[in-house]
Each structure stands twice: as C-alpha cells, then as structure tokens.
Amino acid sequence: MAASKHATIRKMKENFKNIEYLKIGNSKQKEVYRILKDNLILEKLEKYSPILVGTIPIRIDIEDSDLDIICFFRNLEKFETDIKSNFSKENKFMISNKNINQKKSVVAKFRLENYDFEIFGQNIPTNQQDAFLHMIKENEILKSKDAEFRKSIIELKRRGLKTEPAFAKLLDIQGDPYSGLLNY
Numbered sequence: 001m002a003a004s005k006h007a008t009i010r011k012m013k014e015n016f017k018n019i020e021y022l023k024i025g026n027s028k029q030k031e032v033y034r035i036l037k038d039n040l041i042l043e044k045l046e047k048y049s050p051i052l053v054g055t056i057p058i059r060i061d062i063e064d065s066d067l068d069i070i071c072f073f074r075n076l077e078k079f080e081t082d083i084k085s086n087f088s089k090e091n092k093f094m095i096s097n098k099n100i101n102q103k104k105s106v107v108a109k110f111r112l113e114n115y116d117f118e119i120f121g122q123n124i125p126t127n128q129q130d131a132f133l134h135m136i137k138e139n140e141i142l143k144s145k146d147a148e149f150r151k152s153i154i155e156l157k158r159r160g161l162k163t164e165p166a167f168a169k170l171l172d173i174q175g176d177p178y179s180g181l182l183n184y
Contacts, residue, residue, distance in 0.1 A: 016052070016053070016057055016132075016135065016136070016139075017051055017126075017127070019033060019036060019042065019052055021057075022036075022052075022057075025059070026059060028056060028061065029056060029057075029059070032052075032056055032067060032115070035067075035112065035113050035115065036052070036067075039112060039113075041069070041117075042069070044082075044086040044087075045069065045071055045086075045119070047082075048071035048072055048073055048079060048121060048126075049071065049072045049125065049126045049127075050069050050070065050071050050119075050126065051069065051070050051126045051127070051132055052067065052068070052069055053068050053069070053070050053131040053132050053134075053135045054066070054067070054068035054131070054135065054163075055157070055163055057135060057139075058135060058138055058139045058142060059150070060138070060142070060150060060153050060154055060157065060163065061154075062154060062157050062158050064116075066115065066116035066117060066118050067115050067116070067117045067118070068118050068120065068131060069117065069118070069119050069120070070120050070121070070122075070126045070129050070131050070132060071119060071120065071121040071122075071126065072121070072122065072123070072124060072125050072126045072129075073106070073121045073122070073123055074123060076097070076104055076106060076121075076123070079106055079121050080095065080097075080106055083095060083106065083108045083119060083121075087108060087110050087117075087119070090110035090111065090112050090117075091110060091111040091112065092109065092110055092111045092116075093108070093109070093110040094108070094109050094110070095107070095108040095109075096108075100122070101130070103122050103123065103124065104122070104123065105120065105121065105122045106119075106120070106121040106122075107119070107120055107121075130178070130182075133182060134163070134164060134178070134181060134182065137181055137182055137184065138163065138164075138167060138181070141167065141171070141184070149170065152170055153166050153167065156169060156170070164177040164178050164181050165177045167181050167184075168180055171184060
C-alpha cells in the first residue's frame with residue numbers, strides 16, 4: 001500500500017498541469033496552493049488552459065519569486081477583457097501587449113497576499129509555450145543532479161541571475177541560455 005501511495009505522490013508531482021502537487025510540497029508551495037484556491041485564480045482562467053510555471057513548482061524559488069501563470073488564448077481582445085474583468089481590482093494591476101518571439105502576447109501583473117502574480121497569454125497551447133518547456137527541462141535536469149546543484153541554482157538566482165542563465169552557467173551552455181537549455 002505504501003508503494004502505491006508513493007507512486008501516486010510522484011505522479012502528482014510530475015503533473016504540472018494540475019496544482020494538486022502543491023498540497024504535498026514545501027511550505028511555500030502549500031501557501032501558493034491555498035492562495036490560488038482561495039482566490040479562484042485558476043478557475044477564473046480555466047477556459048485559457050492555465051498552468052503555474054516558473055521556479056515555485058520546481059522548488060528553486062527565492063524569497064521574491066513571483067507566481068507565473070501561462071494561458072492560451074484564441075482571441076487576444078477577449079482574453080484581455082477577461083483578465084481585466086477578473087483581476088483589475090487587485091493591487092498594482094497592470095496589463096500590456098507585447099510581441100515576444102514574433103507572437104502577440106498579453107502580460108498582466110498584480111499583487112495578491114504578498115505575492116506578485118504574472119499572467120502571460122499567447123495564441124500557443126500552454127504545454128507548447130517556452131515557459132512550460134523550460135520548466136519541464138529544468139525539472140528533468142534537477143532530478144538528474146544532486147542537492148548541491150539545486151542549491152547552486154538558488155544561490156545564483158539570489159545573486160541576480162535569471163533562472164535559465166543560472167542553469168546555463170552551471171551546465172556550461174554557450175550562447176543563448178534560453179534555446180541552449182531546451183537543447184541540453
């Protein structure tokens with residue numbers, strides 16, 4: 001029975017599309033789970049296939065890490081309207097349109113319960129967006145390395161490096177750290 005429970009926990013941890021893994025995570029992950037649930041964040045974004053990505057899901061966050069949620073929209077204007085409708089009353093709310101990798105993107109930011117949130121939307125399925133692919137690759141690398149590697153990533157992040165450049169530095173990836181990491 002215990003082996004079955006461990007297999008279930010492992011499977012939950014690997015399914016980043018479902019935040020249930022946060023319930024059995026570290027204290028920050030449990031707090032993030034509560035905030036997301038209490039404020040119905042993912043429910044408000046449900047029709048946009050939201051996924052929590054970044055450093056908190058894979059436990060390489062630092063003190064001021066934000067909550068990054070990626071979304072897939074088919075209609076930019078409708079997505080923007082829904083974001084404003086659901087989150088514009090939150091503290092420090094701002095929304096903008098950007099071109100990222102030649103793709104129209106919407107970025108909304110706000111602060112809720114001592115966390116900065118960033119909601120990022122593109123007309124690309126969330127499981128194909130760079131942020132998701134980077135997190136999956138980083139998680140694979142972290143699983144293949146020892147605890148010291150994880151600590152080194154966190155320390156580089158505390159010194160100001162972004163996540164992908166921190167991985168690139170430790171893995172000696174030359175050139176662009178973002179594409180280099182995906183090809184590692």
